[in-house]
Amino acid sequence: MHEPDTIDIAILKTLQNEGRISNAALAERVGLSASACSRRLDILEKSGVIKGYHARLSHKALNYRMIAIVHISLSGQFAKTLTEFEAAVKRCPNVLVCYLMSGEYDYILRVAARDLEDYERIHRDWLSALPHVVKINSSFALREIIDRPNVGMG
Amino acid sequence: MHEPDTIDIAILKTLQNEGRISNAALAERVGLSASACSRRLDILEKSGVIKGYHARLSHKALNYRMIAIVHISLSGQFAKTLTEFEAAVKRCPNVLVCYLMSGEYDYILRVAARDLEDYERIHRDWLSALPHVVKINSSFALREIIDRPNVGMG
DNA sequence: CGTGAAAGGGTTCACTC
DNA sequence: GAGTGAACCCTTTCACG
Numbered sequence: 573m574h575e576p577d578t579i580d581i582a583i584l585k586t587l588q589n590e591g592r593i594s595n596a597a598l599a600e601r602v603g604l605s606a607s608a609c610s611r612r613l614d615i616l617e618k619s620g621v622i623k624g625y626h627a628r629l630s631h632k633a634l635n636y637r638m639i640a641i642v643h644i645s646l647s648g649q650f651a652k653t654l655t656e657f658e659a660a661v662k663r664c665p666n667v668l669v670c671y672l673m674s675g676e677y678d679y680i681l682r683v684a685a686r687d688l689e690d691y692e693r694i695h696r697d698w699l700s701a702l703p704h705v706v707k708i709n710s711s712f713a714l715r716e717i718i719d720r721p722n723v724g725m726g
Numbered sequence: 727m728h729e730p731d732t733i734d735i736a737i738l739k740t741l742q743n744e745g746r747i748s749n750a751a752l753a754e755r756v757g758l759s760a761s762a763c764s765r766r767l768d769i770l771e772k773s774g775v776i777k778g779y780h781a782r783l784s785h786k787a788l789n790y791r792m793i794a795i796v797h798i799s800l801s802g803q804f805a806k807t808l809t810e811f812e813a814a815v816k817r818c819p820n821v822l823v824c825y826l827m828s829g830e831y832d833y834i835l836r837v838a839a840r841d842l843e844d845y846e847r848i849h850r851d852w853l854s855a856l857p858h859v860v861k862i863n864s865s866f867a868l869r870e871i872i873d874r875p876n877v878g879m880g
Numbered sequence: 881c882g883t884g885a886a887a888g889g890g891t892t893c894a895c896t897c
Numbered sequence: 898g899a900g901t902g903a904a905c906c907c908t909t910t911c912a913c914g
Contacts, residue, residue: 576788584783591745591779596907608882610909621787625745626780626875629738633775634730636877639825641834658871665878671793675865680795684877711829717812721780721875723790723838724819750890759900764891 576621579604583612584621588722591625628721631684638685639713643677646704653704654678664698677709730775733758737766738775742876745779782875785838792839792866796853797831799861807858808832818852831863 576584582602586593593601599609616622631637646653654672661670661681669682683699685691691710699708730738736756740747747755753763770776785791800807808826815824815835823836837853839845845864853862 584781584788587781588783589778589780591781594907595909605883606908607884607910611881619787621784623782623784624743626743626782627738627741627745628777628780629742629876630775630777631877633773634738634877641825641827662872667872668874668877670871671795671867672869672871673795673865674868677865679871680865680867681872711827711831711834713825713834714828715826716824717826717833718816718821718824718835720822722783723785723788723822748890749892760891761893761901762899765899 576616580612580616580621583609583616587622587625591627626721635686636684637687638691639716640681640683640685640691640710641713642681642683642699643707643709644679644681644699644702644705645676645707646678647706648704649678656703657705660702664694666694666698677707730770734766734770734775737763737770741776741779745781780875789840790838791841792845793870794835794837794839794845794864794866796835796837797861797863798833798835798853798856798859799830800832800858801860802858803832810857811859814856818848820848820852831861 579602583598586598586601595610595613596606598613599606602609604612631639646657657679658670658672661667661679664683666683666685667681668684669680671680672678673680681699683691683694685694695708695710699705733756737752740752740755749764749767750760752767753760756763758766767776785793800811811833812824812826815821815833818837820837820839821835822838823834825834826832827834835853837845837848839848849862849864853859
């Protein structure tokens with residue numbers, strides 16, 4: 573698993589923003605022949621640098637208009653407690669992001685809901701039902717300022 | 727902008743997980759001819775339901791090993807204050823996500839850094855330099871449990 | 881590691897129902 | 898709205914530099 577060179581970086585940058593660009597166009601963009609570009613792309617995919625390609629959908633168009641940030645504390649940090657919590661949280665389709673955190677709260681979640689009523693249902697049926705939870709704190713996004721798929725590269 | 731029907735939903739679901747699938751394979755998957763599928767995809771893209779296609783890169787492979795969640799409070803909620811803050815935060819390439827929030831803090835950010843030293847630099851040069859900030863609270867992700875590109879669809 | 885050519889497959893029309 | 902066929906373009910692989 574070698575370090576990506578300048579051309580690899582150019583390929584990755586392009587694919588970050590235009591994930592469905594054709595190999596031929598990508599090759600031209602980064603100054604390679606189509607075959608050379610195809611081979612490099614193959615290597616980048618197989619090495620795990622590229623984890624996948626995804627269409628980003630408009631939450632609004634799909635009638636998901638609310639984003640909640642949920643802070644959660646558990647009753648302890650035992651391995652079994654965490655494992656059980658994590659297995660349960662993965663089952664909730666509305667949870668977009670979940671991190672185990674240092675600091676005041678154990679987990680931070682980003683949750684998508686259609687509206688306040690939908691969030692109430694998710695909170696009742698999913699979040700409150702998660703095992704070992706002792707504190708849940710929801711706050712709501714008023715506006716999305718930034719949502720980048722990846723970190724910018726130099 | 728008509729409501730997506732069952733076939734549109736199938737197209738969107740597939741592209742969420744396989745953003746680089748060929749139109750021909752997509753058509754077969756959803757039970758359409760290639761031309762019909764291509765036409766629908768065109769409509770979905772132009773209507774804004776599909777906001778873009780992105781390669782998801784391994785932060786680890788690119789040596790971004792740290793994720794920080796940053797809570798920020800401003801000195802007021804005047805429109806000018808928010809606008810100036812948001813213009814400044816958009817300039818920081820390490821900020822992956824930024825929401826204007828209800829509740830205790832005004833903004834929540836997700837920030838990527840290579841390591842603790844890198845985060846110290848970002849905090850000093852970017853976050854502390856943001857205008858109108860009166861409180862910054864960083865916590866760090868110990869582990870990523872979930873990172874879905876989109877909300878699950880029925 | 882890059883090139884060019886060739887075969888196979890994909891995309892996009894106009895046209896039709 | 899959906900399918901068909903044909904022209905054109907793209908992808909992939911191979912031998913070679």
